[in-house]
Amino acid sequence: MNELEKVAITTSQSRDHLIDIARDISQEINIKYIPRQNQTLKRIKSQYDLTHLLVVREDKIQVDDEFFFHPGMAVPRIKMLKKGLEDPMIRAMNLGPGDKVLDCTLGLANDAIVASFVVGEKGEVVGLESSPIIYEITKWGLKYYREGSKDCRNAMENIKVVFTNYEIYLNELWDNSFDLVYFDPMFDIPYHKSSGIKGLRKYANYQKLGKHVLSEALRVARKRVVIKDRRDSTRLQELGINHIEGGKYSPIIYGIFSK
Ligand SMILES: C[S@@+](CC[C@H](N)C(=O)[O-])C[C@H]1O[C@@H](n2cnc3c(N)ncnc32)[C@H](O)[C@@H]1O
Missing domain, CATH: 3.40.50.150 (Vaccinia Virus protein VP39)
Structure with a gap:
């Protein structure tokens, strides 16, 4: 199975600029885009049987509420x-x-x-x-x-x-x-x-x-x-x-x- 088959992307809110970024990413790395439509992340993950869900937020992109960018050291x-x-x-x-x-x-x-x-x-x-x-x-x-x-x-x-x-x-x-x-x-x-x-x-x-x-x-x-x-x-x-x-x-x- 393709490692990205069970990965999808959504947005923190249904805002156009966030949706545009999510759509771009979904095309670039070939993952499914799922419109948020006020659903919880947990629900989206279980409904689509996903291993990872990327979320486009105003200030960052996050994976499964746990992994995001930080310049660290x-x-x-x-x-x-x-x-x-x-x-x-x-x-x-x-x-x-x-x-x-x-x-x-x-x-x-x-x-x-x-x-x-x-x-x-x-x-x-x-x-x-x-x-x-x-x-x-x-x-x-x-x-x-x-x-x-x-x-x-x-x-x-x-x-x-x-x-x-x-x-x-x-x-x-x-x-x-x-x-x-x-x-x-x-x-x-x-x-x-x-x-x-x-x-x-x-x-x-x-x-x-x-x-x-x-x-x-x-x-x-x-x-x-x-x-x-x-x-x-x-x-x-x-x-x-x-x-x-x-x-x-x-x-x-x-x-x-x-x-
Ligand atoms: C230890 S991390 C690098 C950390 C980085 N130096 C930093 O300061 O944040 C190694 C990274 O290299 C990537 N990587 C491993 N093999 C690679 C390859 N053949 N081509 C491109 N990236 C690779 C891994 O996916 C991982 O993100």
Whole structure:
């Protein structure tokens, strides 16, 4: 069965602009649009036998009343950078203003927002997401999320979101088309302190990053490829990466392939 066969979309209220967005999304990822007509979400879910119901609200898109966009740690990380403090991911990326970044595993775009803040208006961040639900949540979240600092909102606006699998997208790119290619694949064992990722786990793609993808990423990257991982994982070793950075006591590390 198609994974989206039991997923549908409705609106929080029967307002035209919300209905337009819901219809657009239903066409884009090929899910059923169900007019709200004052029914409870619970009732719609049981009537149509749905596993997940997306709801278009004024300020966000939500799944099953539990999963929605939030910039999460991007907010304090940008604050720290503004104070002149170091961010381990940015350090591993060796990123600066004007750089072009390809984030192959966008998720809720927390890392992409921080990268976008650093590269600034002259730079570029493209984020790829293969899970249709996460793609829509993040695409609309980046567009409509209004809280947070101006720096954070500007950074969010400058991210281009693409619904695709990184294998397909990388294959179609020219050599050296981005300065930096980044991967933050789902960890095999979840890192429990990362509450931001919790909601996303149910809908994510758990594809393993193979050597063939890494060699494509190296072809596409002008400067380096960076892969985030758990310190206790063997994945980076298996991929042949031995340049590793990350805080001495941090459970998170970054594997780096420089060119
Ligand atoms: C750990 S999350 C990324 C979190 C992200 N760095 C952030 O800061 O919010 C990994 C994401 O990559 C997506 N993903 C996994 N494999 C993918 C693939 N082959 N192509 C595109 N996206 C993929 C998952 O669906 C998930 O949303």
